[in-house]
Amino acid sequence: MLDRDAQILLDTKSAARASIASDPMAVREGLRQLFDTLLLRSIPEDGRGTAQIVLAEALNNIVEHAYARHQGEIEITLNLKPTELHCKIIDSGLPMPGEVLPEGKLAPLDELGELPEGGFGWHLIRTLSHDLSYSRIGGKNHLSFRLET
């Protein structure tokens, strides 16, 4: 793990910014660093858990689908408001198919042999976030949402 694979660019009580390479290990390291910032250390445990789930899912999707395992950079900006966290994630990977976000519908759980082993990510993001928005601007994907803290 090289240091530049995940880097905190801004770390204040109300804002944090990080740059993370498009790689699962860099995402793990980047999340560790982000959750050690002044901003994310200041929010309650439950809010931290929610943020960890949603940010991890959003970043994993970018690694897996937008960059499709190719090299690239992901930029995350967090702004803390009185009871919520505003999150913005930008990448230069492939656009969302049809330039819309997946529905994130859960598959049925009736048959053991047929249980889904994936497809949970967008369901988690959609369930836990507010004002989820996606746009393709100048060859970049912009994802933003709010989380309750």
Next chain:
Amino acid sequence: MQLMAEDKGEFLLVSALGDRIDAAGAIQFKDQMRDLTQNQKGRVLLDMSQVSFLDSSGLGAVVAVLKAMGPDRKLELACLTATVQKVFRLTRMDTVFTIHAEVPGGLRHAG
């Protein structure tokens, strides 16, 4: 992610010793679980007390282990931390797995 297995007679206790089951470690977790449980006939109990975070890839790996055990064996979970519990609840996987608040028999650190 390190896993430790102990035969408890009634079940095989597998303790997850790492703090994350995530996209970077999901395949390794799945392979290790398969190796540890392949000769186990009955129940396998996964102690997740040290796992503070699990993402959807980690959840997929736990589901894959359950499916690989087939209908005659059983994977049960114990000691889910708050964030892990939340992921199971929101994906309704808490309705698929038997989840124990503690390791049955309180034998977790004995022997």
